[in-house]
Amino acid sequence: MDELIEAEPYALEVVDSPPDIEQLLSDLISGDVTRRMLAARAFSEIQDERSVPALIDLLADDCPLVRVSAAYALGRNPCPAAVEPLIATLLQDWNGYVRKGLVWALGNCQDARAFDSLVDALVTDIPAVQLWAASALGQLGDPRAVAPLATALKADPVAVVRSNCAWALGKLGDKEAGVPALLSALDDDDLSVQQDVREALNTLGYHYETDAADPFEIA
Template structure:
């Protein structure tokens, strides 16, 4: 769906951090108060892109429902820096009204940074409508966006059992098949988080099988370690036994 050359725009190695970690805070809370919400609300409709961007970024620190309609409008701003800031702002101020606009922007935005921010915001909105676009992003987008789609899908645990079940096939497929090790590692982490909330059924067993396979067979040591950590976190007896057996055989 998207050109893999876009990977040059995003450093995949750093994408396991929060999207907001790469954005310098507007203020140091230990020295300065947060921006004034009323002033920032006015700047969201400023004629200057720089002012709109700064205002949208301010709502990464401020929770104020009044900003949501303006942030939604800024998702289609001509400036990509404004769009990505708006996406992060919505992620901090999630709203059901923002879900459909976020999905539309995910499907049409050419900028990988913006799509990554949109994926993060969709996860934070914790809405069943996000499941299909997030799984599609995990399958088809550039590596940095695929990585964050895996993380965002963990939020389905806050929606319903059916939503969690819907996340497993694409996460398992990406864990086994994605060509980028960082994406596979994040899928292992996501599967481990979701397995903690599943009953012991066929979906759970299939997910544990995938983690065991990644631990035993993945060519990347980091993926194997993350799969091991996921299995240890779940505490599945079969997974723990496999870890013990392979380590006794000197697998690593």
């Protein structure tokens, strides 16, 4: 199970012949749980809008492996109709791996309706979900995300979450609000976070000069 759920996103084995899309679409509604899971997993690599209705239905599947596969597949096949079901599942699914896939999918959908749920995931969920919630907020491009991302960058105890917050602040491109938060994180205890903060500042037009009196100068 760990090998399956840790893939970001799931990768299919390389095969010589192209996948049978019609068979995969049929397998999405199969009574066999393994067929449903493998078909949903296939659509994490294949884009076909015909898969979306069945994938939405699979978000309610009894098997968490099916649900997480469907979440990643919907992230690969983003659709406005999937946003509300993804949000609803995020709010109620007990499985952290499923929620991780859901926030990844919502980030790919880039739909403002997901904002509140993603902020809640950033603040309250487990680290594996928080880090993808941070990235998803960066992908949304909503300036309201700067404040919760800045707070998490400063206070979250998990380095990889702070790193993703830094990336997201750079992605949002809000110099006025984002730069002060990033500058305050330059002395983070974790070197990888410091590096991600520098890269985010570079993205925003601030270039690091090691010998300068003010090490960050705007481009």
